[in-house]
Amino acid sequence: MDFKFTEEQELIRKNVREFCLKNVEPIAAEIDENSRHPAELFQKLSDGGWMGIPIPQEYGGAGADFLTSIIVVEELSRSCASTGFTISTHAGIVCTMILLFGTEEQKKNYLTPMAEGRHLGAFALTEPGAGTDVMAVTTAAVLDGSDYVINGTKTFTSNGPTAGTYLVFAWTDKSAGRKGMSTFIVPREAPGFRVGEHFKKMGLRSSQTSELIFKDCRVSKNNLLGKEGAGLPMAMAGFDGGRIGIAAQCVGILQAALDESIRYSKERIQFGSPIARNQAIAWMIADMATDLSAARFLAYHAAWLKDQKLPFSKEAAMAKLYASEAAMRHTVKAVQIHGGYGYCKGAKVERLMRDAKITEIYEGTSEAMRMVISGTVLR
Numbered sequence: 534m535d536f537k538f539t540e541e542q543e544l545i546r547k548n549v550r551e552f553c554l555k556n557v558e559p560i561a562a563e564i565d566e567n568s569r570h571p572a573e574l575f576q577k578l579s580d581g582g583w584m585g586i587p588i589p590q591e592y593g594g595a596g597a598d599f600l601t602s603i604i605v606v607e608e609l610s611r612s613c614a615s616t617g618f619t620i621s622t623h624a625g626i627v628c629t630m631i632l633l634f635g636t637e638e639q640k641k642n643y644l645t646p647m648a649e650g651r652h653l654g655a656f657a658l659t660e661p662g663a664g665t666d667v668m669a670v671t672t673a674a675v676l677d678g679s680d681y682v683i684n685g686t687k688t689f690t691s692n693g694p695t696a697g698t699y700l701v702f703a704w705t706d707k708s709a710g711r712k713g714m715s716t717f718i719v720p721r722e723a724p725g726f727r728v729g730e731h732f733k734k735m736g737l738r739s740s741q742t743s744e745l746i747f748k749d750c751r752v753s754k755n756n757l758l759g760k761e762g763a764g765l766p767m768a769m770a771g772f773d774g775g776r777i778g779i780a781a782q783c784v785g786i787l788q789a790a791l792d793e794s795i796r797y798s799k800e801r802i803q804f805g806s807p808i809a810r811n812q813a814i815a816w817m818i819a820d821m822a823t824d825l826s827a828a829r830f831l832a833y834h835a836a837w838l839k840d841q842k843l844p845f846s847k848e849a850a851m852a853k854l855y856a857s858e859a860a861m862r863h864t865v866k867a868v869q870i871h872g873g874y875g876y877c878k879g880a881k882v883e884r885l886m887r888d889a890k891i892t893e894i895y896e897g898t899s900e901a902m903r904m905v906i907s908g909t910v911l912r
């Protein structure tokens with residue numbers, strides 16, 4: 534067993550950290566306050582080669598392993614959870630799914646531009662009536678000559694308003710049950726496609742979330758990803774990797790909560806001494822540091838299993854479940870440590886607490902994670 538990162542991984546962590554201190558930290562509060570997608574930041578991420586971090590160089594990426602891409606998501610999320618999540622969805626799910634299941638033509642037309650950071654990708658499965666219950670999806674695609682015609686509405690699509698390429702899940706044969714859903718690559722300019730309502734959110738506010746509307750939307754049959762009927766296992770494979778990305782996002786949030794709590798508790802004087810001298814505060818910080826370590830090891834272990842091409846679904850669900858609940862628990866404690874100042878805008882911990890909540894919900898709720906884990910261990 535080797536707990537050491539490679540020199541390259543250490544160097545990438547250091548480079549991302551420096552990038553974040555220079556480019557992300559200074560704008561993180563403002564893009565949260567204004568719910569703004571920072572196009573200028575994504576241009577810099579693209580110039581730095583971070584947009585296609587786990588994608589091979591021949592397709593425009595950086596050719597890093599998955600664990601390295603997790604380190605990047607963690608460090609970005611330490612400064613801005615929205616930015617870490619946007620990269621995680623774009624590179625860790627959308628680009629990775631086209632890499633795994635796409636034809637050479639699809640990789641050339643869609644993967645390379647995304648990996649080079651020319652535009653973002655989005656993953657569209659959830660619908661107004663289909664959240665945890667993915668079988669309740671109603672969007673359908675019918676073959677008409679050399680095109681598929683897609684009808685339906687997707688909701689809560691991250692990067693929905695900003696993406697250039699969408700992975701869309703639709704029934705091609707509902708009667709076939711779990712073997713009846715297919716995945717389509719839909720370019721933003723596809724006729725019959727438009728972005729619907731934009732959602733205003735409690736946290737993760739600079740990540741853009743919207744409805745997507747498909748009304749007789751036409752895409753070439755060459756835009757079918759993989760085989761007809763393979764959509765559901767593909768979505769689950771996308772989620773497995775994505776859940777490790779969410780765990781890494783939580784590790785970044787937890788690290789930031791710990792950093793802020795240590796700094797503030799040493800600076801804040803009450804009753805003539807720093808509040809960190811009180812055991813009540815010191816123990817909150819001890820628990821935070823311990824859960825951070827546990828979450829980090831679960832996330833890295835799941836990423837390592839993925840890189841070794843070993844089964845990792847259960848471990849990804851465990852990492853996401855543990856890290857997201859720890860992030861929520863300890864960001865609340867971090868606000869407590871900051872007292873009234875932590876409750877006000879301007880305190881980073883206030884944003885961290887709002888950003889943490891969504892990690893218990895998207896890419897499978899905590900209840901869904903417990904279903905995945907118990908389904909495996911009770912088998």
Ligand SMILES: Cc1cc2nc3c(=O)[nH]c(=O)nc-3n(C[C@H](O)[C@H](O)[C@H](O)COP(=O)(O)OP(=O)(O)OC[C@H]3O[C@@H](n4cnc5c(N)ncnc54)[C@H](O)[C@@H]3O)c2cc1C
Pocket residue numbers: 622655656657658659663664665666688689690691692734737742891894895896897898899900901
């Ligand atoms: C900010 C944001 C970004 C998102 N990004 C994307 C995206 O990019 N792409 C995408 O496809 N989706 C996305 N989603 C959707 C997200 O994945 C869903 O919100 C999530 O899967 C839960 O679905 P739901 O909201 O419909 O809740 P529901 O499924 O209605 O669940 C409501 C509650 O009931 C519980 N519950 C449901 N069924 C069971 C059960 N059988 N047993 C026990 N408890 C149960 C849930 O755990 C939850 O607590 C996003 C959502 C948000 C808010």
